[in-house]
Structures are given as structure tokens and as C-alpha cells.
Amino acid sequence: MLQPRLRHLISMLEPTTLNSVIRSSSFLAVGDTVYRAIEMLRDSVVDTVPVLDSYERLQGVISARDLTPLLAGTGTERTDTDAALIEPITQWMRRPGAVGRADMSPAEAREALADSGETALVVLDDSDRYVGVLTLADLLIPDPTPPRPASVGGMATPWGVYLTNGSLQAGVGNGALLGSGAVLGTLLALSYIMVAGGAWALQKGFGWPLYKLWLAEAPAQITLANLGWFILQGASLPLFLLLMRALPLAGYHAAEHQVVHAMERSEPLHPEVVRRMPRVHPRCGPNLMAGALVFSLVSKMLPALHIGLGASDSAVLGAVAALFTWRSVGAFLQQHFTTRPATDRQIAAGIAAARDLDYKYLSTVLRRPTLFRRFWCMGMPQMMIGSTIAATTLLYMSDLLFHQLK
Numbered sequence: 375m376l377q378p379r380l381r382h383l384i385s386m387l388e389p390t391t392l393n394s395v396i397r398s399s400s401f402l403a404v405g406d407t408v409y410r411a412i413e414m415l416r417d418s419v420v421d422t423v424p425v426l427d428s429y430e431r432l433q434g435v436i437s438a439r440d441l442t443p444l445l446a447g448t449g450t451e452r453t454d455t456d457a458a459l460i461e462p463i464t465q466w467m468r469r470p471g472a473v474g475r476a477d478m479s480p481a482e483a484r485e486a487l488a489d490s491g492e493t494a495l496v497v498l499d500d501s502d503r504y505v506g507v508l509t510l511a512d513l514l515i516p517d518p519t520p521p522r523p524a525s526v527g528g529m530a531t532p533w534g535v536y537l538t539n540g541s542l543q544a545g546v547g548n549g550a551l552l553g554s555g556a557v558l559g560t561l562l563a564l565s566y567i568m569v570a571g572g573a574w575a576l577q578k579g580f581g582w583p584l585y586k587l588w589l590a591e592a593p594a595q596i597t598l599a600n601l602g603w604f605i606l607q608g609a610s611l612p613l614f615l616l617l618m619r620a621l622p623l624a625g626y627h628a629a630e631h632q633v634v635h636a637m638e639r640s641e642p643l644h645p646e647v648v649r650r651m652p653r654v655h656p657r658c659g660p661n662l663m664a665g666a667l668v669f670s671l672v673s674k675m676l677p678a679l680h681i682g683l684g685a686s687d688s689a690v691l692g693a694v695a696a697l698f699t700w701r702s703v704g705a706f707l708q709q710h711f712t713t714r715p716a717t718d719r720q721i722a723a724g725i726a727a728a729r730d731l732d733y734k735y736l737s738t739v740l741r742r743p744t745l746f747r748r749f750w751c752m753g754m755p756q757m758m759i760g761s762t763i764a765a766t767t768l769l770y771m772s773d774l775l776f777h778q779l780k
Contacts, residue, residue, distance in 0.1 A: 392480060393736045396505065396740070397420060397506050397508065399420050400414055402436065404462070406425075407460050408458055408466055411466070415437075432496060434464070434467030434469055434470070437493075440466055441466065471492045472490035472492065475497065476739050480513060480516075483495060483508055484514075494510070503742050523542075526637050528634055529630065530624075530630045531557075531626060532621070532622055533550045533554075534723040534726070534727065535630045535726075536630075537630070540747075540748050540752075541748070542731060542738060542751070545731070551757055557623060558764075559763065561618055562761070563764065563768035565610040565613040570776060587602055616711070619712070624714040625716045628715060631653055631655040632651035637732075645721050645722065645725065653713040661704030663704070664704035666696070668700060670692070673689045673691070673692030673693075674688070676688040676692075
């Protein structure tokens with residue numbers, strides 16, 4: 375019998391859902407070889423590997439026990455064994471004794487595993503797609519350190535941090551994302567209006583034709599004669615970045631990146647730990663903006679140099695330049711413009727969102743999100759709606775005002 379203290383410890387570790395004990399184990403594809411299966415079993419802590427089709431639906435399983443017949447040919451004559459190693463795994467796999475379901479309780483999973491005679495239980499979601507594997511050890515004595523989502527994304531808002539794993543939403547809600555989009559749209563419109571207003575004021579006060587240049591049509595390509603138009607039109611971008619860094623939003627943006635780093639590194643969600651994390655994250659939106667900016671500058675500047683490069687050649691070189699520099703330029707923008715050192719309150723908001731996501735991840739039945747759900751959880755639709763409404767409204771009002779000032 376178990377000692378009372380040990381029984382009490384196990385009862386405290388008793389999980390309420392399979393999320394807290396399931397392993398995101400590697401899997402084989404139906405076209406993989408026996409050789410690959412052996413390599414995977416060698417490196418895996420699970421002795422049973424699932425075999426999936428291209429839709430990640432279970433076709434069978436393979437374990438070390440299933441491959442023991444290969445040992446008969448490992449003497450001086452290896453011809454049969456060598457031939458078997460390059461055979462497709464489908465010739466060796468078998469149907470599992472039982473499969474688990476993501477909505478099972480741990481007790482139900484233990485019963486299914488015990489009745490199956492297996493040492494591992496493959497778990498599927500409600501669409502029969504692979505979720506993970508449970509071992510005997512996972513169900514008997516769960517790891518006291520609960521797992522976290524494999525990949526975490528997020529958004530910063532003026533009211534806190536939003537986080538997601540692609541199917542769950544945590545932290546601030548959709549209203550805050552709409553509001554954050556409205557703030558960004560307002561900043562974009564304000565930077566545009568400030569440049570246009572400055573050009574109008576300088577033209578009115580000093581006679582410089584800057585506002586006339588602002589209203590001119592876009593040139594087909596950059597030349598020395600029309601370089602001023604491009605400089606004037608591009609002035610709103612650095613102004614937008616400076617306005618963004620001046621707002622608390624930049625601090626929340628830093629906190630979001632730092633708490634995502636902490637979660638992905640399995641670090642404890644302690645303020646001092648989170649604060650030591652980098653403010654730059656490789657999957658942040660400014661990286662895409664940086665790539666578009668580099669492509670645009672290179673593809674438009676090269677024809678102006680008159681070195682024999684046409685529009686198509688310049689576009690190719692612009693794409694190559696963007697490919698090799700978008701991360702470094704994006705990191706520069708993040709470090710110096712779109713984030714700033716987070717305050718204690720902003721770090722606390724990031725940690726609260728992370729704990730909320732951890733709780734939802736461990737207490738919600740695992741299932742594959744639809745494409746729309748993934749897109750919605752990214753927060754982009756909400757941000758785009760808010761940004762479009764705010765920017766369109768402000769620009770429309772500014773156009774009316776500048777029309778009256780002509």
C-alpha cells in the first residue's frame with residue numbers, strides 16, 4: 375500500500391484534463407522508412423510512435439517491440455535486414471490496442487491504456503486528428519511542472535496584453551484589440567495630417583511649394599527631380615514610429631514580447647525573470663513592415679541610379695534584399711521604436727495574460743482550430759477593423775479641412 379504522504383502528493387498532482395499530462399510526441403508519415411522509425415524510437419522517451427497521413431489522421435502505430443524480428447538478421451548476413459530498413463513503415467505498423475480522446479478524463483485514459491495492453495496511448499481530437507501521446511508514467515505520476523502551449527503569439531493594447539496559442543484567447547479581450555487598432559489607425563492618420571499640415575503651413579508662411587508637392591501625383595520612379603516628393607510622403611512613417619514609442623502602448627508591446635519569450639523558454643512567470651527577456655521577438659509584425667520597406671526602397675531606388683536595371687530586375691533585387699535584411703531591420707524597429715522598457719504594471723499585465731493562457735490551455739479540451747479560428751485568434755481582424763475605422767474617419771475629416779484651407 376502507498377504511504378499516506380505519497381498518496382496525498384499524488385492526489386495534489388492529479389490532473390483534471392489530459393492537457394496537463396499529454397506529450398506532443400513526434401510522429402511518422404506513411405511514406406517514412408523503417409530506418410527513420412528506428413532513429414525516432416532511439417531518440418524518443420516514448421516507445422510507441424504514431425503513423426499519420428497527410429491530414430495528420432492516425433493510420434497505425436509502431437513500437438520497438440514490433441521491430442524485434444529485425445534482430446534475427448543482424449549477424450554476418452545483413453542482406454535481409456538492410457532491405458527491411460528501407461521498407462515503408464506501413465508494412466510494419468499495426469493498429470493500436472486503443473486510442474484516447476482529447477475529452478477523456480485522466481481516469482478514463484488510464485482505464486483505456488490498461489485494457490489495451492499498450493505502454494502508450496495515442497490521443498485524437500474530435501476530428502480524429504493527432505493531438506499527442508500519453509505514457510503509463512504520465513498517467514501514474516504526472517509531471518509537477520505542467521506543459522505550456524508550444525507556440526504563443528500576442529498583441530499589445532493600451533489596456534493590457536493579449537495572448538493566444540492559435541485556438542485560445544487570453545488576457546484582454548476583442549474589445550481591447552479593436553481599441554488598439556483604433557489607436558494605431560489614429561496614429562497613422564495623425565502622422566499623415568501632421569506632415570500635410572506642416573507642408574501647408576510652410577507654404578502659407580514662407581511661400582515654399584511643399585503643400586503643392588504633397589498633393590502632386592506619385593511619380594513613376596525616383597529621380598533627382600522628384601526626390602522631394604518621396605521624402606515628403608515618407609516623412610509620415612518615422613513620425614508614426616515616434617508617436618507610437620511615446621505612448622504606453624510601446625511598453626505593453628515590450629511586456630508582450632518578454633512574457634512570450636519566457637513562456638516559450640519554459641521560464642517561471644516571475645517579474646524579474648520576465649523583465650530579463652528580450653524586447654525583440656522574431657515573429658513580430660514590424661518584421662513584415664521592415665521587409666516591405668526594404669523591398670520598396672530598393673526596387674524604386676535602383677532604376678533612379680541609371681545603371682541599366684529595369685523595373686523587373688530592381689524588383690528581384692529588392693526581394694532579395696528584403697529576404698536577407700527583414701529580420702535585422704525589423705529587430706531595429708522593435709528595439710528603438712515599437713517597444714520601450716516596460717513598467718512594473720505593464721510586466722504584471724503580461725504575466726496575468728500568460729497565466730490566463732496557461733489556465734485555459736490546461737483546462738480546455740484540445741482540438742484543432744479551424745483556419746478562421748486561427749486567423750481570428752491572431753487578433754489581426756479586430757486590429758484591422760479598428761484601425762480602418764479610425765484612420766478613415768480622421769483622414770476624411772482632414773481632407774475636408776484642407777479643402778477649406780486651399
